[in-house]
Amino acid sequence: MDFSLSPELVELRERTRSFIADEIIPFERDPRVTSHGPNEDLRRELVSLAKKAGLLTPHASKELGGLGLNHIAKAVVFEEAGYSTLGPTALNIHAPDEGNIHLMEEVATPAQKERWLRPQVEGQIRSCFAMTEPSPGAGSDPSMLSTTAVKHGSDYVLNGTKWFITGADGASYAIIMARMEDGSATMFLTDMDKPGIHLERNMDAMDACFTGGHGVLRFENLRIPQEDVLGEIGKGFRYAQIRLAPARLTHCMRWLGQARRAHDIALAYAAQRQAFGKPLAEHEGVGFMLADNDMDLQTARLHIWHTAWLLDRGEKGNYESSRAKVVCSEASWRVVDRAVQVLGGQGVTTETIVMRIFMDMRAFRIYDGPSEVHRWSMARKLVEQSHRK
Structure with a gap:
C-alpha cells in the first residue's frame, strides 16, 4: 500500500480544509442548529456555499455532478469535512444521504436516478x-x-x-x-x-x-x-451490504475529523493554560493524554485508509470494515473523552465545540452496528477461517 497522495488530492484536501475553516465553522453557533440537527434553511445555505466552492457531493459520480472520488480520496476529504460538526451537511456527505447516494448509483434504474438521485446529488433534496x-x-x-x-x-x-x-x-x-x-x-x-x-x-x-x-x-x-x-x-439484504460496508467506513472518516478537532482544541488549551507554575501540557498526566490521542488518531486513520485501499482494489472488505468500525468508533471516543478531561470545565460547557462533539460522538459506537455485533461477526469469521486451515 502506497501512502503517498497525488498532488491533485493534496490540493483538494487543502481546499476542503480552508473551506471548512473559513466558511463553515463560523456557522456552528448559528441558532438554526437545533436539538434535531441543522434546520433545512441552514442546510440549504451551507450546501450553496459548498456548491460555489466546487465541493458539493464529492463522492457522487462525475456524470451526476460529483467529483467521482474513490474510497481513499473520500477518506482524505471526508476527514477534513468532519472537522466541523456542520461540514458533512455542507458537502452533502452526511448520513444517511451519503450511503443512499452510493446505493442508488449502484442499484437504481435510470428513471429512478433522474427522479430522486440527481436532485439529491445537487443538494436540492434529502x-x-x-x-x-x-x-x-x-x-x-x-x-x-x-x-x-x-x-x-x-x-x-x-x-x-x-x-x-x-x-x-x-x-x-x-x-x-x-x-x-x-x-x-x-x-x-x-x-x-x-x-x-x-x-x-x-x-x-x-x-x-x-x-x-x-x-x-x-x-x-x-x-x-x-x-x-x-x-x-x-434482494434487500444483499443490497443492504452494498450500502453498509462503505457507509460504515465513511462514518469512520467523518468522526475522525471530529476527534481531531477536539484534540486540536485540547492541545492548544494545554499549551497555554498555566497550572502549578507551568503549562498543563508540561504536566505528565496531561501530556500522556495528548500522546495517547495522537496514537489513537493515527491508528484510526490507518484502519480507514487500509480498508479504503481494499475497496478501491475491488475487494468486498466486509471483515475489514467491521474491524475499522470498532477500532475507529472506540479510538475516536477515547480521543474526545480525553479532550474533555484536558479542558476541564471548558470541556463540559459550550465554551468550546468539544462538548457538542462529545455528545454527538457517543452514538457512533452504536450506529451502523454496535461494537459488540461487529466483534461477534468478526469472531465467527475467524473461527470459520481456522477450520479451513
Missing part, C-alpha cells in the same frame, strides 16, 4: 433509510424484519413501524426495507408525502448533527408501484 424497527422488529439483527410488503395487483402494500430513522423529518424520499410473503426482503422507493406515511414523532437524542433528527415512521397501507422497487424483489 432522503432517509428506513430499516430499524421497534422490538420485536429488526435492529442489530436484520432477520427480525417485521414491516411487510404484500403484492396487490401491480402495487405492493406496506405496513409496519420504523424508528431511529435519521433525517426522516423533511426527507423528500425514503428507501424502505420490508419483508415479502416468502420471508425475503426487498427495498422500496417512495416519496415521503404519499398517503400511508406517518411521521409519529422525532426522538430526542444525544446527537444534534443530522438534519431532521431521528424519526418514528408508521406505514399504513402504503402503496408502492412496481416501478418503484429498488433493484430486484427479494
Whole structure:
C-alpha cells in the first residue's frame, strides 16, 4: 500500500480544509442548529456555499455532478469535512444521504436516478433509510424484519413501524426495507408525502448533527408501484451490504475529523493554560493524554485508509470494515473523552465545540452496528477461517 497522495488530492484536501475553516465553522453557533440537527434553511445555505466552492457531493459520480472520488480520496476529504460538526451537511456527505447516494448509483434504474438521485446529488433534496424497527422488529439483527410488503395487483402494500430513522423529518424520499410473503426482503422507493406515511414523532437524542433528527415512521397501507422497487424483489439484504460496508467506513472518516478537532482544541488549551507554575501540557498526566490521542488518531486513520485501499482494489472488505468500525468508533471516543478531561470545565460547557462533539460522538459506537455485533461477526469469521486451515 502506497501512502503517498497525488498532488491533485493534496490540493483538494487543502481546499476542503480552508473551506471548512473559513466558511463553515463560523456557522456552528448559528441558532438554526437545533436539538434535531441543522434546520433545512441552514442546510440549504451551507450546501450553496459548498456548491460555489466546487465541493458539493464529492463522492457522487462525475456524470451526476460529483467529483467521482474513490474510497481513499473520500477518506482524505471526508476527514477534513468532519472537522466541523456542520461540514458533512455542507458537502452533502452526511448520513444517511451519503450511503443512499452510493446505493442508488449502484442499484437504481435510470428513471429512478433522474427522479430522486440527481436532485439529491445537487443538494436540492434529502432522503432517509428506513430499516430499524421497534422490538420485536429488526435492529442489530436484520432477520427480525417485521414491516411487510404484500403484492396487490401491480402495487405492493406496506405496513409496519420504523424508528431511529435519521433525517426522516423533511426527507423528500425514503428507501424502505420490508419483508415479502416468502420471508425475503426487498427495498422500496417512495416519496415521503404519499398517503400511508406517518411521521409519529422525532426522538430526542444525544446527537444534534443530522438534519431532521431521528424519526418514528408508521406505514399504513402504503402503496408502492412496481416501478418503484429498488433493484430486484427479494434482494434487500444483499443490497443492504452494498450500502453498509462503505457507509460504515465513511462514518469512520467523518468522526475522525471530529476527534481531531477536539484534540486540536485540547492541545492548544494545554499549551497555554498555566497550572502549578507551568503549562498543563508540561504536566505528565496531561501530556500522556495528548500522546495517547495522537496514537489513537493515527491508528484510526490507518484502519480507514487500509480498508479504503481494499475497496478501491475491488475487494468486498466486509471483515475489514467491521474491524475499522470498532477500532475507529472506540479510538475516536477515547480521543474526545480525553479532550474533555484536558479542558476541564471548558470541556463540559459550550465554551468550546468539544462538548457538542462529545455528545454527538457517543452514538457512533452504536450506529451502523454496535461494537459488540461487529466483534461477534468478526469472531465467527475467524473461527470459520481456522477450520479451513
